[in-house]
Amino acid sequence: MSRAAKFKAALAVDEMTERQARAEHKRLAEDIAHHDKLYHEKDAPEISDADYDKLRQRLKAIEERFPQLVDMFSPTQIVAPMPTTAFAKVKHARPMLSLDNAFAEEDLQAFLERVRRALERDIDLAKDAEIALACEPKIDGLSISLRYEDGELTVGATRGDGTTGEDVTANLRTVKDIPHTLKGRPPKAIDVRGEIYMERKAFQEMNRRQEEAGDKIFANPRNAAAGSLRQLDSSITAGRPLRFFAYAWGEAEPRTWKTHSDYLKVLKDWGFRVNPLSKLCRTAEQALAYYRKMGEERPSLPYDIDGVVYKVDRIDWQERLGFVSRAPRWAIAHKFPAEQARTRLNDILIQVGRTGALTPVADLEPVNVGGVMVARATLHNADEIERLDVRVGDMVIVQRAGDVIPQVLGYVPEERPRKTEKFHFPTHCPCPLKTKVASEEGGVVRRCSGGLECPFQQVERLRHFVSRNCFDIEGLGGTHIENFFNDGLLKVPGDIFRLTAHVDIIKKREGWGDLSARNLVAAIEARRTISLDRLINSIGIPLIGEATAKILAQEYGDADTWLAEMLAASRERKKHPDGVKKEKAAETVGPSYGRLCNVEQIGVTTADAMCTFFSEGHTVEIIRDLLKQLTVQPVERRVVAADAKLRDKIVVFTGELSTLTRDAAKAQAEELGAKVTDSVSKKTSLVVVGENAGSKARKAAELGVQTMTEEEWLKLVAG
């Protein structure tokens, strides 16, 4: 029997027991993965798109009835945009500490003196006793803790706030440098700690792929590593080039090593990568020589480092020294200055964003800044250029600091060419419409007033449209969009779906071939069916992002209702040019406007921005044209069952919850029919009080609102 037929004969979801549902869910997930593979990797689908959609719909229906079956491997999680805090919390057996920083060479001397004095208070330390330091590069990544019990990896967690992190075990298991089973004779229980990072080359390559596919690109290797680790779908993490160096421990029972340098050897025996540049230094001079050497080698290392870490090598001494607040007294990070370079400023370009905001960008003679070639740097805004007084032709200083995109710090006065001109921020947009530039937000933001007609904004909007959390069209990256737009193949979103008729033109274009053109068509066809929330997010309505798009979709349910309501609200608002109060919106302006204002997370400001957007005839035409090309899947309105346990109840969570993230708790409450709010008032029905709760818990007590602990909450949810 074919896979599709097998499912047709299956049981109705409403009649399933949980066991049946679990088995069916597993089967469907496997089937979908199988068809995805055939479709995407082999270009050889076995079933029609419609049958494939049915498999997905059935899986979704099962998950709606049995939400406990949703896990990160579910196909519904793979396409759905990911919630940001969906990981369980993990309390670290020992806190994950941070390090105090040293910036100058004297700071190392001061550190060693502090160490010596503290040790002398406790033990008989000879005046000239050496305090050996284990020195290591400080990797610019993110620290994690890996718990091994009887040599087996059990839990892997992020640092979080140092006490509690997020459980990212499944993702960490995909990192090749992390052993699942330790070699040799590891302790019964140990937390191995170290740094997850990405090599620069691999990061650039990954960003190139992301850009080509129209996906999110990351600002630097550290962000890329963090983003890759926090994926809900481990197969995405598996495809990211993450690496790991081990360098510390949390709990270790029993501990057999006596020095940090011994520990590094032991780590290697267990199968970890340890930074080969680590070195034991016996004097301050040696340690400083190490710091300088690392500073010199920094640009040629394959990964970013932002300093070196000095650690007192003897562990008995580390234990005597202990820690203050969140940092050990036995270690210090000696930071490098931010990486800088000088280069020529060839031009100042003005970039136009999706909403018309103009950003000045420095076009630089390409220069190597700490191992990365930099050709563009941000100049932020008109005020910043004024403050720096940089001019085209200047020799400028460019800085690349860990987190930020490269920036221009200033110019070198001695090297200013004779004839330079002060930069004047353009009064007209560089777009072909040359519209007048309008100032906003106290004059800091300048905006092109061309709106929908501005071709630069059009390109940016199309880019947004195909990006990952929107239509997610594989193979149609930012550069393709721009080229197609310039050649007249694309103007409005609907054109994307008409591209499929131009396969013959596309395959003859430079950089395209028969296969890539066919793949593009397949990728576009695959997105003709889209959920209402993604559609709303894709359109690029001012102030509406992914989360609000979802709420709107839940409120209006289907595309026709949604569009009709937006237009009605917009008409009502137009007839009513005065200021409006949210509570009175329906009465004073009209029912559709009132409904919009009262949607969660939307108030008068957002509603007004939406109304302005929908009052443009052209916008509506573009949306209607798009809708003709699509099948928009309705989103179910959140209907609260009559017997829902917390129907009509208003719940507030306060303090730190130890087993749940806030979002997970909120989802549980909503699942039971409750509305979750942030502040406690007389209307509040229940306050769930976590650890370290403050004023909200007090207020609940004052107002006589019912409270419960996290444990009681969990019982309520389960029972």
Ligand code: IVH
């Ligand atoms: S030791 C108690 N060693 O730096 C000792 N940290 O500012 C804990 N880091 O959160 C850290 N390379 O992410 C140590 N060789 C290294 C390191 C390192 C990078 C990071 C780590 C930590 C941060 C502290």
